[in-house]
Amino acid sequence: MDNNNMVGLESGLIQRSADTTAAVPQTKLLIVDDVEQNIVALEALLQRPDVEILRASSGSEALELLLGNDVALSLIDVQMPDMDGFELAELMRGSPRTRHVPIIFLTATDRNAMRTFRGYEAGAVDFLYKPFDPHILRSKVDVFVQLQAQKLQLAQQLDAWQQIVRTNEIFTAVLGHDLRNPLAAVLASAELLSHLAGDDKRLLTAAQRIHASGTRMARMIDQVLDVARVRSGQLTLAPTPTDAQLLCRGIITEFEAVGGQAALRLTASGDTMLVADGDRLAQVLSNLVGNAIRHGDRNEPITVEIDGTHRHAVQIAVSNGGMVDPAIRDTLFRPFSGLSQNEVARGSDRGLGLGLYIAQELVNAHGGRIELYSSITEGTTFMITLPRRPPPA
Numbered sequence: 001m002d003n004n005n006m007v008g009l010e011s012g013l014i015q016r017s018a019d020t021t022a023a024v025p026q027t028k029l030l031i032v033d034d035v036e037q038n039i040v041a042l043e044a045l046l047q048r049p050d051v052e053i054l055r056a057s058s059g060s061e062a063l064e065l066l067l068g069n070d071v072a073l074s075l076i077d078v079q080m081p082d083m084d085g086f087e088l089a090e091l092m093r094g095s096p097r098t099r100h101v102p103i104i105f106l107t108a109t110d111r112n113a114m115r116t117f118r119g120y121e122a123g124a125v126d127f128l129y130k131p132f133d134p135h136i137l138r139s140k141v142d143v144f145v146q147l148q149a150q151k152l153q154l155a156q157q158l159d160a161w162q163q164i165v166r167t168n169e170i171f172t173a174v175l176g177h178d179l180r181n182p183l184a185a186v187l188a189s190a191e192l193l194s195h196l197a198g199d200d201k202r203l204l205t206a207a208q209r210i211h212a213s214g215t216r217m218a219r220m221i222d223q224v225l226d227v228a229r230v231r232s233g234q235l236t237l238a239p240t241p242t243d244a245q246l247l248c249r250g251i252i253t254e255f256e257a258v259g260g261q262a263a264l265r266l267t268a269s270g271d272t273m274l275v276a277d278g279d280r281l282a283q284v285l286s287n288l289v290g291n292a293i294r295h296g297d298r299n300e301p302i303t304v305e306i307d308g309t310h311r312h313a314v315q316i317a318v319s320n321g322g323m324v325d326p327a328i329r330d331t332l333f334r335p336f337s338g339l340s341q342n343e344v345a346r347g348s349d350r351g352l353g354l355g356l357y358i359a360q361e362l363v364n365a366h367g368g369r370i371e372l373y374s375s376i377t378e379g380t381t382f383m384i385t386l387p388r389r390p391p392p393a
Contacts, residue, residue: 028071030056045134059088072148073148085105089124187214190211223355242274243273244273264302265301265303269309275389277390281362281386284370290355301321304317315383332356370382371385
């Protein structure tokens with residue numbers, strides 16, 4: 001799927017959401033009375049542009065209307081031939097389609113505590129005796145009309161959100177497939193070009209630049225994919241027994257192979273075994289060590305300390321010299337932190353500002369937490385605390 005198709009898809013989604021929001025259906029009220037004049041009087045009292053009145057002169061006719069319509073409120077006369085209002089209410093409560101429809105009983109009989117009790121027992125939300133105050137009835141009906149409007153609005157918002165999630169899934173598929181394949185070809189071509197360069201330094205430098213840029217692009221794609229998974233609730237873990245010490249040693253070895261940075265030191269104490277997703281935890285540690293190399297004081301060593309002396313948790317601290325600017329500490333774990341809007345829009349050489357956000361989400365997914373400690377005298381430390389076992393998915 002190309003960018004034009006994606007833009008068209010998003011535009012269509014926005015348009016459909018706008019159309020759905022604009023076209024709010026009328027709220028339906030059901031009036032059940034065997035006397036035509038009573039129905040006409042109630043219609044005149046309750047009629048308004050956002051309300052549709054359904055009429056029924058018997059219980060059986062009311063049931064037919066209820067089965068075919070989403071009714072916000074039923075106004076039912078108690079005294080009707082063949083099937084009275086109480087019997088109709090009991091039938092409504094017995095059907096999954098109609099059991100949640102609110103009922104207000106209307107009756108012209110004398111006030112009777114037993115009849116009122118039976119009405120509420122049948123599922124009524126109110127019981128009004130004729131003649132009733134029209135203002136009171138209209139106020140009561142307005143409450144249910146507003147509740148129905150809110151229910152419809154929530155349903156529309158849920159539908160719009162589901163469409164956004166589906167679009168997010170398509171976007172994830174585009175990144176995961178349509179961009180990865182050509183990028184893999186670019187990286188393979190850069191590798192081949194570097195082998196063919198021989199003594200041609202300019203060609204070798206160009207090949208190395210292509211490979212470095214392609215690798216950075218692959219890292220950005222992975223980050224955007226992770227953000228999409230986090231925000232759509234699709235981030236999953238594959239926990240297995242993992243030795244945090246071996247994992248950290250592997251990360252440090254990878255960075256030492258590159259060279260050109262401050263000294264990297266690893267210390268461990270206690271039991272460093274835990275149940276975790278090793279690949280995801282390596283992603284977190286790689287991000288923290290990489291940040292320490294890029295932003296730390298090169299004259300100070302970078303230390304990774306593993307504390308396995310606690311019974312229920314393992315702590316991993318990544319420390320470096322230098323202090324994090326207090327002005328950005330509150331936003332450090334937010335997406336695109338530290339980047340201006342223009343840098344986000346055009347792509348920054350410093351990356352997307354997603355690394356710490358993803359690291360925090362991955363640690364949270366393990367049931368742990370990540371904390372920042374930074375001062376001029378003590379330097380900067382990112383402290384990860386992980387339970388020995390992650391919580392159930």
